[in-house]
Amino acid sequence: MSHIKIQTEIPGPKSQALFRERQREVARGPFHVTPIFAARTNGTTIEDVDGNHFIDFAAGIGVVNLGHRNERVMDAICAEREKSLHLSFNVTPYESYVRLCQKLNESTPGSFSKKTFLANSGAEAVENAVKMARAFTKRQAVISFEHGFHGRTYLAMTLTSKGLYRQGFGPFASEVYTAAFPYVYRWPTGGNRQEVADACFREFENLVKIRILPSHVAAVIFEPVQGEGGFLPMPREFAVKLRNFCTEHQIVLIADEIQCGFGRTGTLFACEQLGIEPDLLTSAKGLGGGMPISAVTGRSEIMDAPVEGAIGGTFGGHPLSCAAALAVFREFETSDALDKAKALGVVLEKRMYHWLEVFPRVGDVRGMGPMLAIELVTDKSSKTPDAAAAKKLVQYCYTHGVIVMSSGSFGNAIRFLMPLTIDSESLAEGLDVVEAGLAELHQ
Ligand SMILES: Cc1ncc(COP(=O)(O)O)c(C=O)c1O
Incomplete structure (x- = not known):
């Protein structure tokens, strides 16, 4: 069963309307990773105000390590x-x-x-x-x-x-x-x-x-x-x-x-x-x-x-x-949360080293345990940071049902901060979306 449900354009009409109000009423300073307005959360998913469901690889910037609304x-x-x-x-x-x-x-x-x-x-x-x-x-x-x-x-x-x-x-x-x-x-x-x-x-x-x-x-x-x-x-x-x-x-x-x-x-x-x-x-x-x-x-x-x-x-x-x-x-x-975190690190690392091997614009994989990121570059030999590619990848991901964040002094790193308790199906589904986004960057 898919954990992603996209039933409107992204952002959907309700998110778009709220975003217009946000621009009018809220100071410019706070940034947004996505233009999606959240309605509710559960474990590792976020449902937006338009009824779309996203797998969350950001966890409120590394906060809900044990899942959204942990029991x-x-x-x-x-x-x-x-x-x-x-x-x-x-x-x-x-x-x-x-x-x-x-x-x-x-x-x-x-x-x-x-x-x-x-x-x-x-x-x-x-x-x-x-x-x-x-x-x-x-x-x-x-x-x-x-x-x-x-x-x-x-x-x-x-x-x-x-x-x-x-x-x-x-x-x-x-x-x-x-x-x-x-x-x-x-x-x-x-x-x-x-x-x-x-x-x-x-x-x-x-x-x-x-x-x-x-x-x-x-x-x-x-x-x-x-x-x-x-x-x-x-x-x-x-x-x-x-x-x-x-x-x-x-x-x-x-x-x-x-x-x-x-x-x-x-x-x-x-x-x-x-x-x-x-x-x-x-x-x-x-x-x-x-x-x-x-x-x-x-x-x-x-x-x-x-x-x-x-x-x-x-x-x-x-x-x-x-x-x-x-x-x-x-x-x-x-609970076995720390064992799960370690196992998550192994799965993530394997997938990311595969990306490093097959995608010329993935320049580096690094981190500690499951706290891992990839760095996007224009090409592996020059290592020129490619912030535009990171932006495109983040956008590709949220329009296809995965919320992921960039970071780094050059804005070209993609960091993975999913809840540590994420189930293996959601993880695989989310990583497949990221991989498809990386493939699109290389077309
Ligand atoms: C390492 C580190 N220190 C300090 C802070 C600041 O925390 P807060 O946003 O809760 O003030 C952050 C936030 O991202 C952080 O990552």
């Missing part, structure tokens, strides 16, 4: 609703906030004593992690990486490397520096993973030792797999050196696992596969299973650096979001 998450939200809606942890604390912090302390990498702070969005977690690092070290500089993305608030935006997200918004936060990322496919002098990791780390050391000075650096923030950057995995070799360097110079190492955490790479956290323990770890997206919540988790002494009252917020760690996040943990603990 356990929904039950937890409904049960919590009967007890309270909003309280504010700053007024009358509640147990679920503490229990969730406890879960995060237990499950994030690192055997040292940990504490957690809850907020609402990924950007807010990043901001707070940097505040903690600065308060703890009494230093100012923060280093992030090229192609990285950390959010849209002022500091998070400054830490983000893509110009589009910063356009017209200066002046930016001060004392933020950008280091080169070991982007193996596009490293200017070429080389294999180890060679690129070594060369890139030499650049990193020069930046810190010569330009900034280690004693001035509060924190280094990195994504174990860059999300918006086009699913660029940080080579393990580089991550280990970075960890050692930060330890040697008492710099706080912050892993931003907002997109790559919560099973997205086949383990609960991607750092597990890098074999390193960050001092602080930010999570959001998959943590709430569809509810807005984010967290900073890390070494107790760093987490406790800001004085009482210096961090917090009205909604941070909202009761419904805490209930949902605790259900996400229960699901990971008691």
Whole structure:
């Protein structure tokens, strides 16, 4: 049975009418992957307002890792609703906030004593992690990486490397520096993973030792797999050196696992596969299973650096979001979601390496576990990024019933962020559509 149902032109008439209203009533800034207005969701499918059904390979930008409206998450939200809606942890604390912090302390990498702070969005977690690092070290500089993305608030935006997200918004936060990322496919002098990791780390050391000075650096923030950057995995070799360097110079190492955490790479956290323990770890997206919540988790002494009252917020760690996040943990603990994620990675990788072999415009396949992307180029030898092809492929897919997103600094990567629990028939059907779209690009 097909999971795709297309019964109107895409976008359908109701979506088109709503889109006209959106243009009139909503600010221009928020982008849309598709012009399709959603009506309802179920597991791995989205039904639009015109009755069309799509297989979802985007999962709300890597949020509903356990599927849309996961039963356990929904039950937890409904049960919590009967007890309270909003309280504010700053007024009358509640147990679920503490229990969730406890879960995060237990499950994030690192055997040292940990504490957690809850907020609402990924950007807010990043901001707070940097505040903690600065308060703890009494230093100012923060280093992030090229192609990285950390959010849209002022500091998070400054830490983000893509110009589009910063356009017209200066002046930016001060004392933020950008280091080169070991982007193996596009490293200017070429080389294999180890060679690129070594060369890139030499650049990193020069930046810190010569330009900034280690004693001035509060924190280094990195994504174990860059999300918006086009699913660029940080080579393990580089991550280990970075960890050692930060330890040697008492710099706080912050892993931003907002997109790559919560099973997205086949383990609960991607750092597990890098074999390193960050001092602080930010999570959001998959943590709430569809509810807005984010967290900073890390070494107790760093987490406790800001004085009482210096961090917090009205909604941070909202009761419904805490209930949902605790259900996400229960699901990971008691179901085979991580095994499914690993198996998904194997299927995806096989299909993508086949595309790399047969399609001249597929230049690279990379990622970690099921967090995989392909990069589209005009031809394999020049590696010229082909953002127009990525745009066409995304459009081909949604007009044929699959929702998929592009990413990358050059806009030419196609990232795969389907729910990790996707059934094999929907997965195969969706991948066939992507493959047909790739074939059309080559005609
Ligand atoms: C790695 C990473 N950090 C931070 C953010 C910002 O999260 P939010 O959009 O919830 O503020 C994102 C969002 O895509 C992200 O992928």
